[in-house]
Structures are given as C-alpha cells and as structure tokens.
Amino acid sequence: MKRVVVIGGGFAGAYIAKKLENYFSVTLIDAKNYFEFTPSVLKVIVEPSHIKRIHALHSAYLNKAKILIGEVKQVTKKEVITKCKDRIMKIVFDYLVIASGTKYQYPFKEQNLILATRANSLKNCYANLFKSKKVLIIGGGVVGVELAAEIIGKYKDKDITIIESNKELIERTPKKAREYARQFLTNKGVKILFREKLVQIKKDIFITDKGVKIKPDISFLCTGITPNFKFMQKNFYSKLNKKNYLKVNDYLQLIGYKNIFAAGDIAGLNEEKLAQNAENHARIIVKNIVNLEKNKSLIHYKQKPRIMVISLGRYNGILNYKNFVFTGIFPGFLKHAIEWKTMIKYR
Ligand SMILES: Cc1cc2nc3c(=O)[nH]c(=O)nc-3n(C[C@H](O)[C@H](O)[C@H](O)COP(=O)(O)OP(=O)(O)OC[C@H]3O[C@@H](n4cnc5c(N)ncnc54)[C@H](O)[C@@H]3O)c2cc1C
Known part of the structure; x- marks a missing residue:
C-alpha cells in the first residue's frame, strides 16, 4: 500500500485522513490529539458546556490511519521529521499533504495540547x-x-x-x-x-x-492569522510566498511536486481563509491522489465566492x-x- 502522510488534523487534514485511510497506509501527524470545530470556540467562551460538542479525538473517527501526536520539525522530498515527546521520528511518504493551517491568538486556537x-x-x-x-x-x-x-x-x-x-x-x-x-x-x-x-x-x-x-x-x-510554515523553511524555502503560505498549482500540488499537496489555510490561494474552503481543498486532493494512482487526469480546484x-x-x-x-x-x-x-x- 502506498504511504500517505498528512500534516495537521484540522478541517482539511482530518477529512483527508478519514477519506483515504481505507485505500492507503495513512499517517496523520498533529500537534494536538483532537479535531476542533474552531468557529464555535467563540460560543464556548460564554457557554463552556458546549465544549464537548466541538471536539473529537482523532482516535474516535480514524479506524485504520496511524495517528502521531507530535510537532513536525522538517520536511524533505521523501520524509517528514517529527518530534514526538522526546523522540525524533522520520516518516517516509509516497504522498504528502500539508494541512498545517494557521495560528490565531489565545483562546481561539492553541497549539501542542491534548x-x-x-x-x-x-x-x-x-x-x-x-x-x-x-x-x-x-x-x-x-x-x-x-x-x-x-x-x-x-x-x-x-x-x-x-x-x-x-x-x-x-x-x-x-x-x-x-x-x-x-x-x-x-x-x-x-x-x-x-x-x-x-x-x-x-x-x-x-x-x-x-x-x-x-x-x-x-x-x-x-x-488575524499567521501560517504554520516553519518546517518547510529549510528545504522548501522557494515554495513559500511572501506571506509564508505555500505556493500551489491548480491541482493544489506544491509547485514543482506531483506527490506533495497543500490544503486549507496554509495553501497560498487568494481567497478567504475559511473552514469550508479547507474542506473543498481536501475533497479535491483526495480525488487527485486517487486519480494519480489510477493514471487519470487531475481535477482543478476552482476558487469561487462562498x-x-x-x-x-x-x-x-x-x-x-x-x-x-x-x-x-x-x-x-x-x-x-x-x-x-x-x-x-x-x-
Ligand atoms: C475564532 C475563529 C472563528 C472562525 N470562524 C469561521 C467560520 O465561521 N466559518 C469558516 O468557514 N471559517 C472560520 N474560521 C476559519 C477556520 O477555522 C479555518 O479556515 C480552518 O480552521 C482551517 O482549517 P485547516 O485544516 O487549514 O487548519 P487548522 O484548522 O488551523 O488546523 C491545522 C492543524 O495543523 C496542526 N499543526 C500545525 N502545525 C503543525 C506542526 N508543525 N506539526 C504538527 N501539527 C501541526 C495544528 O495542530 C492543527 O490541528 C474561524 C477561525 C477562527 C480562529
């Protein structure tokens, strides 16, 4: 089975890992062990009983995918280098999806938490x-x-x-x-x-x-937001745009790479950074990875008002x-x- 590594378990990464886990050997790497419905964090701040409605452990919705809780430190053309607790792990991929999203101030988003x-x-x-x-x-x-x-x-x-x-x-x-x-x-x-x-x-x-x-x-x-891009700086510096988002083509592939995709907020597209856009990228990337395997043509991502x-x-x-x-x-x-x-x- 081909290896798909997904960095980030937000709207884009969680969707992709879930959709592909039955057909590929999927590893989801996330700095946190849960999916969070970020738009409702604002409601939780005034109504804490709502917390349980906006979180799901990655282990609750992924059945086959490996889940690695840790922080990605570096990406090369072949592997993802991740710090998990005190261990450095190298995870080799055939396909890589970068869905590391963006940072926002406390309490709206927080990093490296269980x-x-x-x-x-x-x-x-x-x-x-x-x-x-x-x-x-x-x-x-x-x-x-x-x-x-x-x-x-x-x-x-x-x-x-x-x-x-x-x-x-x-x-x-x-x-x-x-x-x-x-x-x-x-x-x-x-x-x-x-x-x-x-x-x-x-x-x-x-x-x-x-x-x-x-x-x-x-x-x-x-x-406002800032992208989570640091792990790309060393080996993919030229693939970062002026604001440190990832440069992608119409198929959401990292420019110059067939097997590396970027989804969600981190993709350097000229559109609102929205959860629904992240999910739309994810849908296209799932289809494009499957199509690459079947030697079929790839699907364009069309930016449109939402x-x-x-x-x-x-x-x-x-x-x-x-x-x-x-x-x-x-x-x-x-x-x-x-x-x-x-x-x-x-x-
Ligand atoms: C307060 C607030 C309200 C919002 N309201 C709306 C709304 O109403 N409607 C809407 O459409 N959008 C809304 N958004 C925007 C929406 O939340 C984002 O567009 C969406 O979360 C992007 O999803 P994503 O998967 O790209 O990234 P994210 O959701 O940011 O997820 C990225 C994941 O990557 C992980 N990660 C990052 N760096 C690393 C690393 N180095 N190693 C390992 N893991 C890493 C993070 O832990 C995280 O799990 C809101 C955002 C905020 C902050």
Whole structure:
C-alpha cells in the first residue's frame, strides 16, 4: 500500500485522513490529539458546556490511519521529521499533504495540547470573562464581531469596547452586512472606536494611536492569522510566498511536486481563509491522489465566492454570498446546523 502522510488534523487534514485511510497506509501527524470545530470556540467562551460538542479525538473517527501526536520539525522530498515527546521520528511518504493551517491568538486556537488541557484552558477563559466587567476586543473583523455578539448575548452587565483600525466592522463584506453588524452591536451598548489602532500596553492600560487609554479587566486580540510554515523553511524555502503560505498549482500540488499537496489555510490561494474552503481543498486532493494512482487526469480546484455565515450570538446572524446579504434568525441557526453537520462526521 502506498504511504500517505498528512500534516495537521484540522478541517482539511482530518477529512483527508478519514477519506483515504481505507485505500492507503495513512499517517496523520498533529500537534494536538483532537479535531476542533474552531468557529464555535467563540460560543464556548460564554457557554463552556458546549465544549464537548466541538471536539473529537482523532482516535474516535480514524479506524485504520496511524495517528502521531507530535510537532513536525522538517520536511524533505521523501520524509517528514517529527518530534514526538522526546523522540525524533522520520516518516517516509509516497504522498504528502500539508494541512498545517494557521495560528490565531489565545483562546481561539492553541497549539501542542491534548484535549483535556484545551478544555481546561477554555473553561479558564470562561471563568475570567465571567468575573470581568470591562471587556476590550482588539479587531473588528469577523472574529471580533462574533465574539462581541456572543458576550453581549449572554451577559447584560459587560462593558464592551472594540478597537478597529478601519472605518467599518467586517470590512470585506458588503455595506448592508457591515451596517447590520455595527447597528446590532451599538444598539446593545457595545462601544466601537473606529480608525484607531492599539499602539501600546503599559501596566494593563491599552493605549491607542489617538491617545485613548482603556484599562480592561479582560482583553481579546482578534487581529488575524499567521501560517504554520516553519518546517518547510529549510528545504522548501522557494515554495513559500511572501506571506509564508505555500505556493500551489491548480491541482493544489506544491509547485514543482506531483506527490506533495497543500490544503486549507496554509495553501497560498487568494481567497478567504475559511473552514469550508479547507474542506473543498481536501475533497479535491483526495480525488487527485486517487486519480494519480489510477493514471487519470487531475481535477482543478476552482476558487469561487462562498456563502459566508457570521453569527451574532445565538439567535441572529448575517449570511453573505457575493453582494447578497440576508440577516436575522436564519443565519444564526445556520451556523449551529453547520457545526452539527461537521461534527457528526467526526463522531
Ligand atoms: C475564532 C475563529 C472563528 C472562525 N470562524 C469561521 C467560520 O465561521 N466559518 C469558516 O468557514 N471559517 C472560520 N474560521 C476559519 C477556520 O477555522 C479555518 O479556515 C480552518 O480552521 C482551517 O482549517 P485547516 O485544516 O487549514 O487548519 P487548522 O484548522 O488551523 O488546523 C491545522 C492543524 O495543523 C496542526 N499543526 C500545525 N502545525 C503543525 C506542526 N508543525 N506539526 C504538527 N501539527 C501541526 C495544528 O495542530 C492543527 O490541528 C474561524 C477561525 C477562527 C480562529
């Protein structure tokens, strides 16, 4: 049996390992021992009983694949070098899929954890938020907006401020969506400082470029992602783009390599970094690995606008597709339905 090694057990890697494990000798390497439905972490921060719904151990949904919990340190043309506890292991591959995703600030994503530690960490975050009155959110993109809505939906006594460097929230969405989000939050008392940047933190005081000083009880940095690329630096430096994402062709192969693919956030594609895009890459890569084995032609990955659902607490949300915007209770529920549909695959 040919050996497929998958780096990363997020939306892309978990899907690929599961789909290929009956046909190949699959090894999934992940720094954590579980799959996490990241979009719902925001909900868990205000409702910790939801934790069990968003996690699945890799061992729960993989039957045949080998699971290696460890951190990939380096990749060569033939093998993946991984640190597992104190041992260095070299795993040889015929096909390699890199699905190492991106980093995001605590508590939204955490690395190198086992499930119990992650669950405790999210519970601690909940406890800290519970006892805090003044909440500061830095960044008014999708994560900052969804977080503010979750908090305001759950607690009536929190004093929430968002600092946003642009003149609008969720700026990559159409005007109607941006206005709906702003009105939704301001109507519920959230303060938004537009066109301001956090420039300094001095003894728990957050200072903006306009000199505004805020002393929150708790703060959340919601300011974007960075790729997990370090293990590619030594041998594949030229395959990293300027922002350190992996350069791929239309078949999602690493440029210049037939048997190495990149999926999910780490793929250097000009599109939103979304879980649904990661799953779409994964579907194409599964087909392309099978097609390579059967000497069939490969399938193109087509970048296209996707439906985006932004939840505003439990009972409200924004659905956006191209310039179409639909708001209210339906998009709010849709997000829960997506979580449910994803998680049944991993149980
Ligand atoms: C708070 C938040 C809310 C979001 N909401 C939405 C949403 O509503 N809808 C949506 O579509 N998208 C949403 N996203 C984006 C979505 O979560 C990502 O696009 C998705 O997780 C990408 O999946 P992935 O498989 O590429 O990578 P990831 O999910 O990042 O998984 C990468 C995996 O690789 C592992 N890994 C990394 N480096 C190494 C290494 N060196 N060795 C071993 N393992 C490694 C990590 O442990 C991890 O398991 C949200 C993201 C955040 C942070």
